[in-house]
Amino acid sequence: MIKKKFSMHVLSFIFKLLCTLIIASVVGVFVWRIFASQNPKSMKRLIANEKLCQAYAANDGDLTLFKQDFDSITRADHNSGYFSITSAVFIDEADQVQVVLRYNNSTLKHIKEDYSLSNVPDRDTDIVDVTLIVVYDETPDDKTDNSDTSETIRRVRYYASGEPVADKKNIYNYRKFVFDGIDTDKSVIAVYADFYYKEDINYEKEPYGSLRIYHAEAANKDVSLKRADKKNIEAWLEENK
Numbered sequence: 001m002i003k004k005k006f007s008m009h010v011l012s013f014i015f016k017l018l019c020t021l022i023i024a025s026v027v028g029v030f031v032w033r034i035f036a037s038q039n040p041k042s043m044k045r046l047i048a049n050e051k052l053c054q055a056y057a058a059n060d061g062d063l064t065l066f067k068q069d070f071d072s073i074t075r076a077d078h079n080s081g082y083f084s085i086t087s088a089v090f091i092d093e094a095d096q097v098q099v100v101l102r103y104n105n106s107t108l109k110h111i112k113e114d115y116s117l118s119n120v121p122d123r124d125t126d127i128v129d130v131t132l133i134v135v136y137d138e139t140p141d142d143k144t145d146n147s148d149t150s151e152t153i154r155r156v157r158y159y160a161s162g163e164p165v166a167d168k169k170n171i172y173n174y175r176k177f178v179f180d181g182i183d184t185d186k187s188v189i190a191v192y193a194d195f196y197y198k199e200d201i202n203y204e205k206e207p208y209g210s211l212r213i214y215h216a217e218a219a220n221k222d223v224s225l226k227r228a229d230k231k232n233i234e235a236w237l238e239e240n241k
Contacts, residue, residue, distance in 0.1 A: 044237075045232055047178050083208075089212065096182060101177065103173055126163075132157070133156070186216070195209040
C-alpha cells in the first residue's frame with residue numbers, strides 16, 4: 001500500500017513536471033518569436049537624406065513625426081503572410097515617409113513557387129519592389145464623392161528615393177525605404193504600399209501585395225525624434241556643408 005501511494009506520488013510529480021515543462025516551452029517559443037520579429041537597430045533609425053536634413057535644419061531640429069495603426073501583414077489568399085510593414089513614420093516638415101518592409105524566408109520559397117523559378121531567391125538580394133500609392137480627393141471640401149469609382153479621386157504612385165537599407169535577423173529580412181514628396185494635407189484620403197516581385201513589375205496589374213499605411217480618418221500617433229536620429233541627421237549636415 002505504501003509502495004502504491006509512493007508510486008502514485010512519483011507519477012503525479014512527473015506529470016506536473018512535464019506539464020510545467022511543456023507550458024514553459026510554449027511560452028519560451030512565443031517570447032522568442034516576439035523578440036525575434038522586432039525590428040533590428042538599423043530599421044529603427046531614420047535614414048538621413050537631403051530632404052529630411054534640410055527640414056531638420058530649417059525647423060531648428062523640431063520635426064513632427066507620426067504613425068498610424070494599420071493591418072500590418074498581407075492576408076489575401078495569394079499572399080497570406082508574405083509581406084509585412086513593421087513601421088511607417090511620416091515626417092510632416094520634410095513631406096516624407098520612411099517605411100520598413102519585412103518578409104521571412106518562407107516568402108522567398110513562395111516566390112520561387114509562384115513564379116516557377118529554378119532556385120529560391122537569395123535573401124541578400126532585393127527582390128521586392130515597393131512603391132506608394134497616394135489617393136487624393138480633388139474636391140476635399142465635399143466628402144460625399146469619395147467612392148473608389150468617383151472621378152474626383154486621383155491616384156499617384158511615388159517611388160523610393162535611393163536604394164533601401166537592408167538587414168536580416170533570424171528568419172526575417174528587412175528593407176527600409178524613404179519616400180519624398182508625401183504631404184498628408186487635407187486632400188489626401190489614404191496612402192498604400194504596393195509590392196511587386198522585381199522581375200514582374202507591371203504597375204497596370206494588381207500588385208503582388210498591398211497594405212494601407214495611412215487614412216485621413218484614422219488617428220495619428222506621435223513619434224519622438226530619438227537622440228540617435230538627431231545624431232545621424234547632424235552628422236549628415238556636417239558632412240554636406
